Amino acid sequence: MTEEAVQNQDSNTASTPGRSLKLGQHLSTTNGWGGLVEQAKAHDNTAFAFFPRSPYGRESKKLKSEDPAPLVDAQRTLGWGPLVAHAPYVYNLAGKDAGKRAFAITSMQEDAQLLATAVPEGGTIYFNFHPGSHVGQGMDTGIRLIADGLKEVLPQVPDSVQILLETMAGKGTEVGSKFEELAAIIAHLDAEAPDVSARVGVTLDTCHVYDAGYDVLQNLTGVLAEFNEVVGLNRLKALHINDSKFGFQSHKDRHAPIGLGELGVDFFGEVVNNPTLKKLPMVLETPPRDDDVDEVALLRGLAE
């Protein structure tokens, strides 16, 4: 065997550390459930995200009319997942308008019911959403409305679906850029609906937390310790693994490709080797690149 063949073989074996990462991208549902499987295989995704309907709220006729069996089988036979579906951006459980809140609640229920059809027996799918924006009603009211919304959504949703609150950058009146805000939503649920609370977790977005003012670049372990104290690491279920275009405390929420933002490649090496984080599904949401660097391969290559 040539030296190159040996190296290729090495990088393809299951024992390569990067193989064990549950890692993928945000994939398109244009070609339905089967299309998700094809894209995941083509891009070496083992956990990934997708929108259960258009990001602006229109239902996906394609997903609703198709048999999700190809995706269910792929998760079972290839060990993929848990997948981390992303709710449309238009949902705002903390909105001022009762009609819009009702739309978000009903749509989240429908989306979660659809997602439950794509879960293998005994498995889980995560449904990540942006907690909401209080649009001037104040943070406490926003937190209250989000907790109330979840109390309506989750009892109508199969147990195989868990809902994840995403850490936000703190743009405008967003709820969820401080760990305390996420903890306050969960505290309402703990007090009023423990069954609902047990099915709520958190997605940590590396770009958002840095933009929000948590210095993961200088002190990742310190930020995780703070998260543990305020929310509890047992609630941390998934990562959005994005570099940050504008950086610390910018409150901008602009993703950059891995290594091309303010966080940099070494930081992501720390993330994929962190004992707590490396077990979680990691989803890239980075913008398209103009070079041909494969970010999934890059991240797998950083694992030691």
Ligand SMILES: [Zn+2]
């Ligand atoms: Zn998001």
